[in-house]
């Protein structure tokens with residue numbers, strides 16, 4: 379399977395599960411095998427229609443995309459003001475819907 383096909387399959391598998399999630403979080407492909415954040419990848423356009431910002435989970439190493447509602451929720455958790463535009467921002471957290479944990483230590487970060 380090519381990475382693109384793999385991506386499509388993961389998306390299809392996860393979509394039904396995550397659509398109902400109250401956070402409005404959508405699962406996107408992992409940024410890579412390393413647990414670090416690849417800022418080049420963070421600059422890529424978001425994959426899903428309606429998603430506004432990414433969240434990277436340090437616990438499971440998965441990058442997810444958030445809808446507006448989910449993004450505002452995480453902004454509250456992080457204690458940050460909701461930015462006028464999500465462009466150039468991303469969240470990091472410990473725990474997310476993928477690893478089935480509560481979001482902890484959420485931080486809103488700027489892509490530099």
Ligand SMILES: [Zn+2]
Pocket residue numbers: 435436437438439440472473474475476477478
């Ligand atoms: Zn996670």
